[in-house]
Amino acid sequence: MPYEPTIQSATPATRYGDPIVYPTAIQQPAMLPTELPPGVEMVTLPGGYRTLAYTQPQPHAPAPAAQPVPAWAKTTALLAPTVGGGIAAAGFGISYAAPGLIAMTEALWAAIALIAVGVIAPILLRTGRGAGGRGAAPAQHVTQNITASGMFGRATGTINQH
Structure with missing residues (x-):
């Protein structure tokens, strides 16, 4: 039998789809984000590794064209200070x-009291005449x-008085 060397690995056998684990990692010097030239970015690969890569610049969407201000908005903007000033x-x-309204209210109550006295006073005077025992005065x-x-x-x- 010919000599066949046996290979023993330090890691257990992996299944299909498991991430590959390397025994030693390569340490690279890290760059600060401010040191990166334009067009170069730090990207994460599907295996989990982070590396520098050139990226395609994203096409800039054109800025929307300025639209005119609608007439109703102009009218509202012009009326707002006018209405506010009117309310102020x-x-x-x-x-x-x-103070004048308070005085007029008091005068109105005085006028109502005067009218009430003018209506109620003759009624009270007629009933008061009969209080002397003579009865009501003849009409x-x-x-x-x-x-x-x-x-x-x-x-x-x-003129005839009866």
């Missing part, structure tokens, strides 16, 4: 008018007869 002016006017009827002759004639009349 209204608030300013109301703040100056507040008086007054009739007037007025006559005039002609367009510019003198008017005469009589």
Whole structure:
């Protein structure tokens, strides 16, 4: 039998698809990202190794063309300060008018009270007359007869009290 050398490896047998593990790794000097020339980048290969590679520059998409501002946006932009100024002016006017509005409110309540007294007072006076024991005062009827002759004639009349 011829001599056949036996090979013994330090690593166990691998299956298909397992990553390949090398017994020694090669140490290379590391470069800082700022030292890389243009077009060269650090890439990771599918096996997990990181290395420097030339890359293709990505085509730049053209910038979108500037579109004109719509008319409604211009109108809104012009109306916004006007409406805001109007609201501010209204608030300013109301703040100056507040004391006058308070005074007018008090005057309105006084007028309502005067009307109420004018309506209620005659009712109270009529019922107050009967409180002396005499009963209510008799109602008086007054009739007037007025006559005039002609367009510019003198008017005469009589008053009868019953």
